[in-house]
Amino acid sequence: MSKSLGRRAATAATVIALGGLGVVAAQAPASASTFTGSYTCNSILGTQNITVNGTATASPNPTTVGTSTHFTAHIATSLSSPLAINSWSATLTANVSGAQTASFQATGSGGSIPANQAIAADVAGDWTPTAAGTDQISGGNVSIKANVVLVGNITATCTPNSPIPVAETLTVN
Incomplete structure (x- = not known):
């Protein structure tokens, strides 16, 4: 396997879950918030800067103290994988600031993605x-694990670049 092929595979694995990156937000009754974020991803095969776009929702919003709120985000990117991906999983640390400071995990996984197809991912957490x-809820660090054809398992870690966009504002009563 050439180093170039390995780098492309790492790129594919990295892009899969990145959406979680600038992610996790709250929603009004049936609408989603949009966001764009920039991340730097590292794997054993190198470093890559990426941009992700997505939509995020939370339910309920507004919510009340002590009520579990479910967050979902759909992430899309213009990047595509040069190699087919057999399966992937991602874990995003979503950061909360404002009335309180906290963080929570949003996770997602999926099956195969054909080579050269734009990559999309969904993550969710409570x-x-x-x-x-x-x-305000914004994306934090992301860990991505992908099983890439001809390469095997690849893990990438991604960190948000400044400025970190707020994906959504959640009102808590």
Whole structure:
């Protein structure tokens, strides 16, 4: 396997879950918030800067102190994998700031993605606010594991670049 092929495979694995990156937000009754974020991803095969676009929702929003809120995000990128991906999984640490400071995990996984197809991913997680007020939710670090054809398992870690966009504002009563 050439180093170039390995780098492309790492790129494919990295892109899969990146959406979680600038992610996790709250929603009004049936609408989704949009976001764009920039991340730097590292794997044993190198470093890559990527941009992700997505939509995120939370339910319920507004919510009340002590009520579990479910967050989902759909991530899309213009990048495609040069190699087919057999399966993938991602873990995003979503950061909360505002009325309280907290973090929670959003995870996702999926099956095969054909070579040269734009990559999309969905992540979801739950968080229970403990203080009333307004909270901003933004993406934090992401860990991506992908099984890439001809390469095998690849793990990439991604960190958000500044400025980190707020994906959504959650009102807690």
